[in-house]
Amino acid sequence: MTARQRALIVDDEPDIRELLEITLGRMKLDTRSARNVKEAREWLAREPFDLCLTDMRLPDGTGQDLVQYIQQRHPQVPVAMITAYGSLDTAINALKAGAFDFLTKPVDLARLRELVATALRLHAPGNDPASVDERLIGDSPPMRTLRKQIEKLARSQAPVYISGESGTGKELVARLIHERGPRGEQPFVPVNCGAIPSELMESEFFGHRKGSFTGAIEDKLGLFQTANGGTLFLDEVADLPLPMQVKLLRAIQEKAVRAVGGQQEVVLDVRVLCATHKDLAAEVAAGRFRQDLYYRLNVIELRVPSLRERREDIPQLATNVLNQLAAASSQPATLHGEALEKLKSYRFPGNVRELENMLERAYTLCEDDQIRPEDLRLAEAPVAGDTADGSLAQVDNLEDHLEEIERKLIMQALEETRWNRTAAAQRLGLTFRSMRYRLKKLGLD
Template structure:
């Protein structure tokens, strides 16, 4: 069986020898180059499965080599070796397309983990992900999104996934994880807005028995649970500022310390994050740390809202209705042409999640497995025009209309915080007592 091959590029003989010995023990064949010119010559002569390159080289930089490999040998992952503390340099390398980075002096355990992850990457023979029931759509924005997911899956760079509520940000994060070298390791999603602030440090980093009242045993944190895999921070803008400081340090040091613990634990975690808020605006308003923003937003991936890909609605509805009919004795419903036209002209503030909820309700109410425009109840769903203004013809009673709006807003906050009432109240700027009163008044259980 042909052994996998790595190209090592560094002008320091000691570093080259250290890397050759370590990779040789991992059963890899290695080739060494002292500069960019020699590296290009090796790449032209032989195929490689991995490249490790220093940033500073006699005739150029590691970034020059990254760009050359991306253009000529895009299937080869490139890891950058940078000086200790050169975080800006490492981030620039990731933005340029490097797979990951190491700092000098090279930690051999970290090196072995990086190499193993790089070699697990799937060969990118196809240009985009196969279309399945989770990421549907043939519109230009969706085709572009699938291509971006495949590229990002071949990197270890932190990714900031932006998009409106209900647009599918967690699904995109899962696909990045599943298509990458960490696919066999854990994917751990966490909704940052659903964790009470006083429990955040324990939830993220774990705690030791007796470290605080109620800590009756050691507990593993989310970072430890995701070790070797991916940690997805959903609604990251909801993190309080003190927790942002601790999160930044853990990401930079690649280590965590449990509450009440004395030693730091090294963790190998890829960070993906998302929020429906404008994170740059949160930074400008002083609610989100700029240094953490730059650390998380190495690469931004935007998930398009449903109204920007209306041509996908027919395919989405067909698949969703088939899924609703998967129970015993159920038959799939169909949309009549008028109902489909109504959906295509609707603004969908709740995006794909709203479409799914709307179809589930219509499927329950329709007759003879035929969904009409009336079954969709679009007037009830929005009560607004395309511009978001309520039509007076649709309002019979102002108090009832305002209650409907309040109910929808509260339900959305509860869904986004996975029915954590405390977190939902914080998101809406309400006290818990006020939230409890409104839930009782509106009949929300």
């Protein structure tokens, strides 16, 4: 017979303890109760637990003290904090300290059962840890640190802001956080916020009812409903217009959405991860991003390093890309030593995505199944300002050099907007006519 899972309940109010004991007992959990931090520590020293629920205010300390204690002594035990209604700052601080999630009083029993079920899935057999190593390639110190952070954040339900330059792999990091956590079997829904026309945003995020506007010929689920039980990944979140930011903030705070044309709000269980290549704090300072939404999304920041910060990973990354290309076409190709040296000294403004695109192009064009330096089509010199002494790098032909930079920026904008030319033009501050002219001039049309 399988042993029942065990929960520790910490609250100084007998009525709350009894409510939690009855609810968890009906979920087939064994429970132990403590009235304060001291008793909780004594229970933790005597027995193993699969979950801890603690009130924020305790007679001899705070729930946050207990979160920190469990993080240090029993890191495998997820802790959920119970806070007073409206104490959002307290809840966010608890998440930063390592709490799994939080509930507000009065306790919603449906939400409690949902939270407990999610937390207990942390103890279910998960994926082989090697899967992270296989997909997040590189053995440099920044990448080893990133893997450890992913494993830790996967055990939490805290909102995570993933920062980093374009092309560093922010969506892959978000997927790994999702897959390694208790929601791994549920939907992962990525959305590029910069690629959705502003007039369709509310319908895309929250869904709509048939007949709610011209063209609404049937009911449609929004991205939040699609991600229910799983994770919603908001890529390029800085591109959301201010009116939509207000609605998004309300949906995250209330954990509920109302479809366009709908009468009732629908309660949802969605973890939100977000990313942008922009400096979100600078966007707040410039008045382009709401400060309250910034604090709600940026409970924990996870920075993905640029390729320039981990050049020692380039050989491993290049080998992996070429192996994938060879497997797809049954035609192996090798990288000439001089070509590899060129890659290691290149600045890579587009990071891993640029490396992948560059190698795919070189693989297609190379002869004798060997990629040589000329197949990479790199500028002869690194980008100005990237030399060791900070002096201006030599540029043989300024026009060609500027054209190459322009091509890379346009390609980057197109890739980030899923090849939506209008959205890409807006991101670059161009009119659509100017964008079309540049695409034709650069041979990208």
